[in-house]
Amino acid sequence: xxxxxxxxxxxxxxxxxxxxxxxxxxxxxxxxxxxxxxxxxxxxxxxxxxxxxxxxxxxxxxxxxxxxxxxxxxxxxxxxxxxxxxxxxxxxxxxxxxxxxxxxxxxxxxxxxxxxxxxxxxxxxxxxxxxxxxxxxxxxxxxxxxxxxxxxxxxxxxxxxxxxxxxxxxxxxxxxxxxxxxxxxxxxxxxxxxxxxxxxxxxxxxxxxxxxxxxxxxxxxxxxxxxxxxxxxxxxxxxxxxxxxxxxxxxxxxxxxxxxxxxxxxxxxxxxxxxxxxxxxxxxxxxxxxxxxxxxxxxxxxxxxxxxxxxxxxxxxxxxxxxxxxxxxxxxxxxxxxxxxxxxxxxxxxxxxxxxxxxxxxxxxxxxxxxxxxxxxxxxxxxxxxxxxxxxxxxxxxxxxxxxxxxxxxxxxxxxxxxxxxxxxxxxxxxxxxxxxxxxxxxxxxxxxxxxxxxxxxxxxxxxxxxxxxxxxxxxxxxxxxxxxxx
Numbered sequence: 241x242x243x244x245x246x247x248x249x250x251x252x253x254x255x256x257x258x259x260x261x262x263x264x265x266x267x268x269x270x271x272x273x274x275x276x277x278x279x280x281x282x283x284x285x286x287x288x289x290x291x292x293x294x295x296x297x298x299x300x301x302x303x304x305x306x307x308x309x310x311x312x313x314x315x316x317x318x319x320x321x322x323x324x325x326x327x328x329x330x331x332x333x334x335x336x337x338x339x340x341x342x343x344x345x346x347x348x349x350x351x352x353x354x355x356x357x358x359x360x361x362x363x364x365x366x367x368x369x370x371x372x373x374x375x376x377x378x379x380x381x382x383x384x385x386x387x388x389x390x391x392x393x394x395x396x397x398x399x400x401x402x403x404x405x406x407x408x409x410x411x412x413x414x415x416x417x418x419x420x421x422x423x424x425x426x427x428x429x430x431x432x433x434x435x436x437x438x439x440x441x442x443x444x445x446x447x448x449x450x451x452x453x454x455x456x457x458x459x460x461x462x463x464x465x466x467x468x469x470x471x472x473x474x475x476x477x478x479x480x481x482x483x484x485x486x487x488x489x490x491x492x493x494x495x496x497x498x499x500x501x502x503x504x505x506x507x508x509x510x511x512x513x514x515x516x517x518x519x520x521x522x523x524x525x526x527x528x529x530x531x532x533x534x535x536x537x538x539x540x541x542x543x544x545x546x547x548x549x550x551x552x553x554x555x556x557x558x559x560x561x562x563x564x565x566x567x568x569x570x571x572x573x574x575x576x577x578x579x580x581x582x583x584x585x586x587x588x589x590x591x592x593x594x595x596x597x598x599x600x601x602x603x604x605x606x607x608x609x610x611x612x613x614x615x616x617x618x619x620x621x622x623x624x625x626x627x628x629x630x631x632x633x634x635x636x637x638x639x640x641x642x643x644x645x646x647x648x649x650x651x652x653x654x655x656x657x658x659x660x661x662x663x664x665x666x667x668x669x670x671x672x673x674x675x676x677x678x679x680x681x682x683x684x685x686x687x688x689x690x691x692x693x694x695x696x697x698x699x700x701x702x703x704x705x706x707x708x709x710x711x712x713x714x715x716x717x718x719x720x721x722x723x724x725x726x727x
Contacts, residue, residue: 254388254391254392254395254396255391255395255506255507255509256506257395257396258392258394258395258396258399259395259502259503259506261396261399261400261403262399262402262499263499263503264403265399265402265403265406266495266496266499267496267499267500267560267563267564268564269403269406269407269410270282270406270492271492271496271564271565272565273406273407273409273410274406274409274416274419275416276489276492276493277356277487277489277492278416278419278420279489279492279495280487280489280490280491280492280495281356281357281360281420282420282423283491283492283494283495284357284480284491285360285363285364285367285420286367287480288364288368288480289364289367289368289371290368290371291477291480292335292364292365292368293368293371293372293375294372294464294465295331295335295368295465296328296331296332296335296368296369296371296372297328297372297373297375297376297465298327298328298330298331298461298462298465299460299461299462299463299464299465300324300325300327300328300376300379300461301372301375301376301378301379302379302460302461302464302596303324303457303460303461303464304321304324304376304379304380304382304383305379305382305383305516305517305520305597306460306520306596306597307320307453307456307457307460308320308383308517308520314445315447315449316449316451316452318444318445318446318447319447319448319449319450319451320451320457321380321442321444321445322444322445322446322447322448323451323454323457324376324379324380325376325444327461328372328373328376331465332369332372335365336365339361339362339365346361347359347361360420363420363421363424366424366427366428367424367427370424370427370428370430370431371427371431373431373435374393374394374427374430374431374434377390377431377434377435377437377438378390378393378394378434378438380438380441380442381437381438381441382516382517383517384441384442385517386441389437390434390437393430393433393434393437395509397426397430397433398423398426398427398430401422401423401426401429401430402423402426405419405422405423405426406419408422460601463601463602463605464596464601477612477615477616477619477635478494478498478619478631478632478634478635481616481619481620481623481631482494482623482628482631485623485624485627490627490628493571493628494571494574494628494631494632496564496571497571497572497574497575497578497628497632498571498574498578498632500553500557500560500571500575501553501574501575501577501578501579501581501582502578502582503549503553504546504549504550504553504579504582504583504586505546505582505585505586506546506549507541507542507545507546507549507586508542508546508585508586511538511541511542512590512592512593515534515538515589515590515593516590516593516597518534518590518593519531519534519590519593519594519597520593520597522534523594523597523598528654531594531654531656532654532656534589534590535589535590535591535594535650535656535658536589536656536657536658536659536660537589537711537713538589538590538658539587539588539589539590539591539658539659539663540589540658540660540662540663540666540710540711540713541589541711541713541714542586542587542589543583543586543587543663543666543667544666544705544710544711544714545586545714546582546583546586547583547666547669547670547701548697548698548701548702550579550582550583550670551670551673551674551677551697551701552694552697552698553575553579554575554576554579554674554678555673555674555677555678555693555694555697556689556690556693556694557572557575557576558572559681559686559687559689559690559693560686560690562686563686563687571628573629573632574628574629574631574632577629577632577633577635577636578632578635578636580636581635581636581639581640584639584640584643585639585643587643587658587659587663588643588646588647588658589658591643591646591647591650591658592646594650594654595646595649595650598653598654600649600653603649604646604649607642607645607646607649608642611638611641611642611645614638614641615634615635615638618633618634618637618638619631619634619635621634622634662710662711665708665710666705666710669701669704669705673697673700673701677693677696677697680693681693
C-alpha cells in the first residue's frame with residue numbers, strides 16, 4: 241500500500257484543493273454572478289457531457305489500464321497504444337454526423353421544458369469529446385504509475401478556469417454566453433495539456449501491426465462503454481432528467497446540494513487513480529492474496545477518511561445553508577441522501593477496479609444496464625411527485641442497489657468481502673457522532689459554528705481512530721504528520 245498511500249495522499253490534497261475552489265464557485269460565485277437559469281444550463285451541459293463521455297472514449301481509458309501490463313513486447317505495446325488513440329474516432333465521427341444532420345430534432349427533444357437548452361447542443365458534444373480524450377491521456381500516464389499531475393488537471397485546472405471566468409462575468413468583461421464558451425474552451429485546453437504531459441512520459445510510436453489480443457481488446461472496449469455509461473448515467477441522469485420536468489433554476493438548486501454531498505467522494509476519486517493499475521497488475525499476475533489485502537485495506541481507509549468528511553458535511557449543513565443565498569436552501573434532503581450514497585461508494589474500496597479489470601465484467605455490465613433502466617424509472621416516478629428530493633431519492637436507491645450487487649458478485653467469484661470487524665467499529669463511530677453533534681450548536685454565527693464544530697468532531701474522531709488502532713495506514717499517516725522526522 242506504500243505507493244497507494246503516497247500518491248493517494250498527494251491526489252487527495254489536489255482533489256480537495258479542486259473541491260475547495262469548486263465550493264467557492266458553486267456556493268458563492270455561481271449563485272451571485274450568474275443568473276439561476278444560466279447556472280442550471282451549465283449544470284445540464286456538464287452533466288449531459290459526462291453521460292456522453294464513455295461513449296466518445298469508446299472505453300479506451302479503461303482498456304489501456306486493463307491490458308497495458310499484460311503486453312510484453314515494444315511492438316505490441318506501440319500498436320496497442322496507437323489503437324487506443326484512434327479507436328474513439330469510430331464513434332465520435334458518427335455521433336458528430338448524426339448531431340449535424342438531426343440537430344433540430346435533437347434540440348427540440350431536449351428543450352421541451354426549457355427552450356434555451358436547445359441552443360447549446362454542440363457545446364455538449366465538444367465538452368464530452370474533450371473529457372473523453374482527457375481520460376485517455378490520463379490512462380496513458382496511470383499505467384506508468386504517474387497519477388499526481390493528471391489528478392491536478394482533473395480536479396483543479398478547470399475549476400480555476402471557471403473561477404477566473406466567473407470574475408470576468410462579474411466585472412462585465414464577458415457575457416454569460418461568452419462564459420459558457422470560455423468554460424468549454426477550458427476543457428479543450430485541459431485535454432491538450434494532458435496530451436503533452438502524457439506524450440512526455442511515453443512518446444507514441446505509431447504502429448499498425450496486428451495485436452494478439454485484438455478481439456479481446458475490442459470486445460472489452462465495447463462492453464466498457466456500457467459500464468462507463470451506467471456509472472455516469474446513475475450519477476448525472478438526475479440533472480438531465482430534471483431539465484424535462486422542472487425549471488432550470490431548480491436544477492441549479494439541486495446542483496448546489498449535490499456538490500456539497502459529492503465532497504465525500506474526494507478520497508475515493510483520489511485513491512482510485514492508483515488503485516486501478518495496481519488492481520490490474522494483481523489480477524494479471526493472479527495474486528489473490530495481494531488483491532484481497534488491497535480490497536480490504538482500501539475499503540477501510542476510504543471508509544475512515546470519507547466518514548470524517550460525511551460527518552463534517554451532515555453536522556454543519558444547517559449552518560452552511562445559512563451562508564448561501566436563501567433560495568438555494570431547499571436541498572437539505574438531497575444532501576442527506578446523496579451523502580449516504582457517496583459514503584457507500586467509498587466503502588466499496590477498489591471493487592470497481594476488480595470488476596472492470598477481471599473476466600467477469602460482462603456479467604456486471606448486465607446488472608449495470610438493468611439498474612440504469614431502473615434509475616430512469618425511479619426518476620420518472622419520483623421527480624413529478626417530489627421534485628429535486630424525488631430525484632435524490634431515485635439516485636440513492638439506484639446507487640444502493642447497484643453497489644450491493646457488486647459487493648455480492650465479488651464475494652461470489654473471488655471469495656472476499658471488503659468488510660472487516662474494523663468496518664463495523666467505524667460505522668458505529670460515525671453513527672454515534674452524528675447523533676451526538678447534529679443538534680449541538682455553539683451560540684455564535686454560522687461561520688464560527690462550522691469552524692468550532694468541525695474542529696471538535698475532527699479531534700474526537702481522530703483520537704478514537706488512533707486509540708482503537710482501526711487502520712494501520714491511517715494511523716501511520718496521522719503519526720507522521722504529528723511527529724515529523726527530525727532532520
